Amino acid sequence: MALTGSLRRTGVALLAATALVALPVVGTEGWTGTSGVVAADHGSSRAWHGGWAASPQPPNARFAPKWSEQGFADHTVRQVVRVSTGGTTARIELSNRYGKTPLRITGATVARTDEGASVKPGSVRRLSFGKGRSVTIPAGGTAHSDGVPFRVGALESVTVTLYLAEATGPATFHSFASATSYRADGDHRYDRGGAAFKETSDSWYYLSGVELSGGPAGRRDAVGSGLDADNRYPDELAERFAAAGKPRSVLNHGIGGNQVTQDTVWAGEKGITRFKLDALSEPNVGTVVVLEGINDFGSSSWGDGSPEVSVEQLIEGHRSLIRQAHAKGVKVIGATLTPVKGSFYYTPVNEAKREAFNHWIRTSGEYDAVVDFDRALADPADPDRILPAYDSGDHLHPGDEGYRAMAEALDLNAF
Template identity: 55%
Template sequence: MRPVRTLASLSILALAAALAGAGAAAAAPAEAATAVRWTAAWSASPQRPSANFTPNWSEQGFANQTVRQSARVSLDGVAVRIRLANTYGTTQLTVTSATVARNAGGAAVRPSSVRRLTVAGASTFTIPTGAELASDPALLPVKALDSVTVTLYFAAPTGPATYHAQAMTTSYRATGNHTTDTRATAFTESTASWYYLAGVDVIGAACGRDGVVLFGDSLTDGYGSTPGADNRYPDELAERLAATGHPRAVLNQGIGGNRMTVDSAWLGHKATTRFPRDVLDRPGAGTVIVLAGINDIGMSEARQPLAAPYTEVSAAEIIAGHRELIRQARAKGLRVIGGTMPPMKGSRYYTPLSEAKRDEVNTWIRTSDEYDAVIDFDRALAWSADTHQLDPAFDSGDHLHLNDAGYRAMADAVTIPDLG
């Protein structure tokens, strides 16, 4: 994958001076380069255009249309930059115009907050096929748990769009260029996915290398939580950290249906393949929590078209995948934490064989001492009357995915000292 494009060091020096003028601590010229550090404050994993679980616009793409989408950052910053991904595009992507602003509810933005996005100073820019690109800095101060809105206008046809299927929030579309509109009036169409939006990075006093990446499948992505309420497990953990008075970057790199060992057109590259892009390349990442393997187990039993290709996956193969992720993380100096797979009795994934596999992998995670620490989601979410089943108070209804209370319990299971 091609590297993310960033500003030259001279531009970073100029930004440092601008930030000092805006109220950041002043830095001498010799110190300015080190005074500015980007940290990922929000992220989403890119996916290949597909039909997926709910209707979306990825396969058709956009032409003479504006897309408006919002994300909640987990860290304070005095400036932001936006990461856009053309990872699965079939041609180079031209962004005719783009803005970032503070969200005012739905498709509306706060008028005084609108900032034009540029790349190398140009308001129209191109992202090569297969690449990810970072915008120039935009002087938009944000606080942890603020929502920012990114608005993109595409004059020419884009072709199929790189996207993230299960945003668990609403994105909007309008005909024509409405990047600077502050009202929601023109945005008459909506979807539950993100398009091209891969990250929001910030500069701030708390920026460093202590960001926490949550890596996994739909249990990390937040399926079953209330749409638009920011109640996914990563959101709940970000809130918990912010409440301590010392917010840390928390990044959600979950993909619904993703597997440790199997690639899928709908459900993303396997975990061991996408880990470098989605975890190791995130600026400021210092710790990763891995929760993966339930789909390898369940889709070996409950075969369905979206799971293609059908592959029988053993517990040993899933454990080998965990070991590969541990190896990759440690090679980059990241602290790596293993999460046990929650109960699934009563779900379409449950059979005696699948339960035996889940138990074998969970036992290895708990007892092998190969992870730096373990978060025992299995025990935190199990029902006292039957530990093979989710606590009914946490069950979204399918006996596999969690409701808002369940995702809060997941976040509560994370021991903050284990994050490093």
């Protein structure tokens, strides 16, 4: 199906089995509320595009350290993210989606990342909210800072620092960041060095987006692997766009363990609920790539009483996602579920479900286009298993090379 006006849009979104990924496209994971907006750059006609994003999750004690459950009081939290496209003005989005009380942000800054918790000299910019230095976000709400002049290049890392003087209570967060966040006692939002930041976590807290405006700048940084390496498949896709000379915003809204059809305490609302809150709410999103469902089939092995999910139930969930995207004039690309043989998700019943669902993705014609991640990762000698070179080691999650193969399987012209 061709969607009217889709060529004029600047955004793409990806929804994954282990992650919900929003990918706005700007022209030139892992584990497979009310939305009130405050202080959103009042009166500005500036066109914003997403540079980076993460889906909020409710606080829980499943992950260490227990910052999300404990919250913060007289703490500075410093978080490093990589934007997939550049700009000359920046603002941040903060979420209190799962807060039970108003959240007071005493102050915030943005800077260019140096090493670890350090930032580059002369790059720290104070952020304001409706011209004020602080902001109170209502329970369930979202806030944007005002835009600040801040030139940043495609694939460059930026550091966002929040000072939380008052007790926050349990914190809205994003669990599997595959990135290091830092905490210090007291107010250190303007520190250039990282010495005060003695505690670390691999989750993100309150920060749910970095948005940019102005013309995209060129690529500036290099890519590694593993923790803090930005080698998720959306990162690899952003690198393909940049290498082709057309940087595009790739916003990874992944939530580890998330499902299409069922809510979970620790992995967030089901995909059909959060789709509009996360991917479809991004500015100028024009295409969505959906890879989600392996957790629906595999959750019965978690030992928490999760019910069995049928192929028909999962297909109906995907049809809901398709309808939601089309209702907003957004193109939607469906992805096949990747191999799981050898993992704790694998059973003959689950494999039959996976194969039946993938057949529907490939042949139904209900998605506007299809990307076959299953075949991109499969071992030719045993197609139900991930090729060893692509396997992270648990036979369920791809490693860095596997994520690269997934990004290569996507046709850039489809966006």
